[in-house]
Amino acid sequence: MFKRLICFAVFFSAFTAFAMAEELNLKEVATGVFVHQGIHALPDRQNHGEIANIGFIVGDRCVAVIDSGGSPAQGLALKSAIKATTKTPICHVINTHVHPDHVYGNIAFKEPGVSFIGHRKLTQSLAARAPYYLEKAGRDMGMTLKNEDFIAPDKSVDSIMELDLGGRKLILTAHGPAHTDNDLSVYDDKTQTLWLADLLFMGHVPVIDGSLTGWLKELEKLKKIEARLAIPGHGPVASEWPKAAEAETRYLEMLRNEIRQYIKQGKTMEQAMAQVGQSARGEWQLFDDFHKRNIATAFAELEWED
Amino acid sequence: MKTKIYIKSFCFLLAGLMLANMALAAGEEDAAWNNVLKQKYFGDRSIDESTASIELTAPYRAEDPALVPISVTAKKPQSPTDYIKTITLIIDNNPVPFAAAFHFTPESGKADIATRLRFNAYTNIRAIAETNDGKLSMVKAFVKASGGCSAPIGADLEAAMARMGKMKFKLEGDKVSLNQPNQTQLLVSHPSISGMQMDQISRQIKPAHFVNQVKVSFNGKPIMSAETDIALSTDPNFRFYFVPDKAGELKAEVKDNQGKEFSYTQTVSP
DSSP, X not given: OHHHHHHHHHHHHHHHHHHHHHOOOXXXXXXXXXXXXXXXXXXXXXXXXXXXXXXXXXXXXXEEEEOOOSSHHHHHHHHHHHHHHOSSOEEEEEOOSSOHHHHTTGGGGOSTTOEEEEETXXXXXXXXXXXXXXXXXXXXXXXXXOGGGOOOOSEEESSEEEEEOSSOEEEEEEOSSSSSSSOEEEEETTTTEEEEEEEEESSBOXXXXXXXXXXXXXXXXXXTSOOSEEEEEESSSOXXXXXXXXXXXXXXXXXXXXHHHHHHTTOOHHHHHHHTTGGGGGGOBTHHHHHHHXXXXXXXXXXXXX | OHHHHHHHHHHHHHHXXXXXXXXXXXHHTTHHIIIIIHHHHHTTXXXXXXXXXXXXXXXXXESXXXXXXXXXXXXXXXXXXBOEEXXXXXXXXXXXXXXXXXXXXXXXXXXXXXXXXXXXXXXXXXXXXXXXXXXXXXXXXXXXXXXXXXXXXXXXXXXXXXXXXXXXXXXXXXXXXXXXXXXXXXXXXXXXXXXXXXXXXXXXXXXXXXXXXXXXXXXXXXXXXXXXXTTBOSSOEEEEEEOOSSSXXXXXXXXXXXXOEEEEEEEEOO
């Protein structure tokens, strides 16, 4: 009986994977701002790494894609969803940072007339990680990627870049080390929507792959922006700003304060990883998958503070 | 009815395949070591697989593959006639399996060493101890790299580059206890980058840049020295023991593969 269940599970998951590639659910959260909501899960063979919030913004002349998806197939699904929504051509693909769930759909958009935009450090970060990410895509997701699937930006954002889509202007900001060392946020002036991608986690525990103190610093600046809505990289399609950042800020501050205490008391990284912040477990999904990792990264950063 | 039988036999086949795969994987774990690495690093010398001399602590899951805390604990104190000379760490499936070799003296007190390493794959890590009589013994542990977006790169290389060469010693308390093993931690700021091979993306090849030699002494007497490679995490970190007989100076001398040298001294008192 058990074996038969496994068999059905195998058939069924193959079936849903096929169905997923066909259609992408998108929600128009503000005029011309479309978001697909990801799921809180680790990338695996069932979800093909299609876990992040991705989407696009439509202007009079141009469409800008914001994060292309977690697989080439999801990139294609996003592209066909865009074609089904508007006749306006796709001019830009904005990659908010280096992580696979945000950039593996790039290849679907590569054609003349489409420019890829990213943080000034995105190219370097992609180059350093690609060999490892290639191997991991095969191991974790059963996905065969080639070097050509890693598309570096042809336009890079040093600090601020304005992008005119026709009738609406996007302001792209390159941030200091925070979630990663190559985070880009996008502000749409027409609808006052702040697309934060992984600078904002909701529900899914924040992941530190850049700098804990840097992230808190960037959040302080971001909170001053008068936005009606914020779009997180993981969480609901849109939320009220800056309220949306409360839980994340609380988590990051807790980590910073507790780890500083551990370092001051001469405790080791291993001790911190075992003990710090366990009380926050109930507040976050994927806590056991990322919390200890966050402690290691933050510990290695904070021990150089004095 | 017929369909049912087909499904059943398909399931048996599937289960059989899975079992075969698992058996293969178990044998494969040691293949690189047995076929290549042992010969490469230790030649024909015999290595006893035993926990009599040292113990290895490694997490089964590498939470952050860029920062995996590893520690080796010696089973008995160092004595002038019976001590551990060298502990070598090998990570079978890393691009460069040799991670580090740490050398100790009787003055080390205890041949314990803890450090942070990068893991590129699901792999065994081995610690091989050589005692002063020339005997080799080995312990190993299996480490799974974690999922998610992790990569065995430093999170903020620019910060590490900006403070390159900065070092500090951390002691367990403000003062040392004389004539017994005291734990100390050496922190070295260094980007420790393995080089960027994807020149088709970056259009530039950044050369590897990592710490390859560490020497620590107390009042001029060597306590711990090491040859290290790119498996060392960004901002290398070492925890070990020394036995002070009076107040004095802890000194660290560090070299990297590009010929840069850094040194640092810190006064300690009882």
